[in-house]
Amino acid sequence: MIRKTLLLILSLALLAGCQSKKGKWSGTDLDVPDSLELAADIQISEEALEEIVQNVSSPIEMAALIKEIGTPFSIDYLATTDYVDKYNTSFQMAYILGVFGADLGYLNIYDKNTQMVDHLSSINRLADGIKVGQFFDFNTLKRLATSRENIDSLMYMSVSTFNNMDSYLRSNQRGHLSAVMITGIWVEGMYLATQVAMENDDPALSDRIGEQKLNMNNLFLILNAYESQTQVQELIEVLSKIKVEFDQVQITYKMGDPETVEQDGMIMIVQNEKSIVHITDEQMKSIIRITEEVRNQLIEI
Amino acid sequence: MARIATLLFIGLFLGTIGSLSAQSPAEMVDICANQAGENATYLKDFQVKLGVAVEGRPQVARYPLVLSSNNIYRFSVCDMESSEGKAVIKLYDNNRLIFSSISAKTKEEFNPFNFMCRKTGIYHVFISFLDGKPGEAVGILSYVSKK
Numbered sequence: 001m002i003r004k005t006l007l008l009i010l011s012l013a014l015l016a017g018c019q020s021k022k023g024k025w026s027g028t029d030l031d032v033p034d035s036l037e038l039a040a041d042i043q044i045s046e047e048a049l050e051e052i053v054q055n056v057s058s059p060i061e062m063a064a065l066i067k068e069i070g071t072p073f074s075i076d077y078l079a080t081t082d083y084v085d086k087y088n089t090s091f092q093m094a095y096i097l098g099v100f101g102a103d104l105g106y107l108n109i110y111d112k113n114t115q116m117v118d119h120l121s122s123i124n125r126l127a128d129g130i131k132v133g134q135f136f137d138f139n140t141l142k143r144l145a146t147s148r149e150n151i152d153s154l155m156y157m158s159v160s161t162f163n164n165m166d167s168y169l170r171s172n173q174r175g176h177l178s179a180v181m182i183t184g185i186w187v188e189g190m191y192l193a194t195q196v197a198m199e200n201d202d203p204a205l206s207d208r209i210g211e212q213k214l215n216m217n218n219l220f221l222i223l224n225a226y227e228s229q230t231q232v233q234e235l236i237e238v239l240s241k242i243k244v245e246f247d248q249v250q251i252t253y254k255m256g257d258p259e260t261v262e263q264d265g266m267i268m269i270v271q272n273e274k275s276i277v278h279i280t281d282e283q284m285k286s287i288i289r290i291t292e293e294v295r296n297q298l299i300e301i
Numbered sequence: 302m303a304r305i306a307t308l309l310f311i312g313l314f315l316g317t318i319g320s321l322s323a324q325s326p327a328e329m330v331d332i333c334a335n336q337a338g339e340n341a342t343y344l345k346d347f348q349v350k351l352g353v354a355v356e357g358r359p360q361v362a363r364y365p366l367v368l369s370s371n372n373i374y375r376f377s378v379c380d381m382e383s384s385e386g387k388a389v390i391k392l393y394d395n396n397r398l399i400f401s402s403i404s405a406k407t408k409e410e411f412n413p414f415n416f417m418c419r420k421t422g423i424y425h426v427f428i429s430f431l432d433g434k435p436g437e438a439v440g441i442l443s444y445v446s447k448k
Contacts, residue, residue: 058345060444061344061372152342155342208369258400266413269417271419274419275370275421275422
């Protein structure tokens, strides 16, 4: 009787231990060969790195601005998903995962659900490839994309999936893949913005592109933490071409006190301190050209 | 002996069911993000679990983030069902408080609140619990569409 009871207790304890939400189980941790060796390479503390990583802005914001200034949707801006199988290494998969993540944000903002299915399928494959597939609920995302029943849910799930994959990679000593994925997101967001800027010289878009100087500096801090990795070092070298152009861009600040107003029954704090971007037409042209060159080079297989 | 085993079984079974049905932070993120409003697009979440105040100083979770000029952001916070304390979300620009979801003077609550950003840069979100109580909460940063 005692043996049976103990067996029952053990079974229930196992059941309780195994119960988890999607994303919490860590069975796939075991077959990650390139993680542990990196722990010693990181030159700055995990806490400091966490602080920097949080500081790279979302691709949704760039895509939303592109739409808000009246730019029509264009599939031509997006990276092709045709060769997803050719990306074989963790580095390549993490980078292109970021690229497709930014494109997914663009598709989401324009409600292009049908075109989204290809991207979702490719992202699913890549996420599995770098062992973060447990965060990607492909079937639900596909259902939401094809049924058009809840666009807000689709957007929410897409963004939160990438947030979860990113934080899982960072908390499992695979921060280098998170850094590479974030770089892919940022470069593709820059590419989308600069491609639109070629056709539309909207000042809000020019300012947003110029402000990317701050995000680029953050990105370099993240990547520098993993520069002992040859591929990351090569990535830094390629990205340095954009950084050289951004070094010419000036950002100044104008002081002002915030105001509190009520809008649609909600409190809104309006900031009166402003950042002002100083970017010449020539600098913008150079940034557009170099961004295109770098983006195409990095997605080349 | 049989009675003890039965009691153990019932206790463990109920415990298991309890843990299966307990609200998880991820579930709270879903709920809280959905409550942010129709024109709000989820960007980030901040999952916080803090202990009781230490030597009278409430514990605080701090998150840096980049906000872009000419964007409107919405900040909201939701307490977990199990939370003892009530969460407060505050936005800082460097060391300067921009806004708090609960007024320190009047205790009036402004949750969620919007922030029209005009200076691209690094800001900080602080989440703590009123009166230094322990608690668990989820903060949400959303992008507010202008059109």
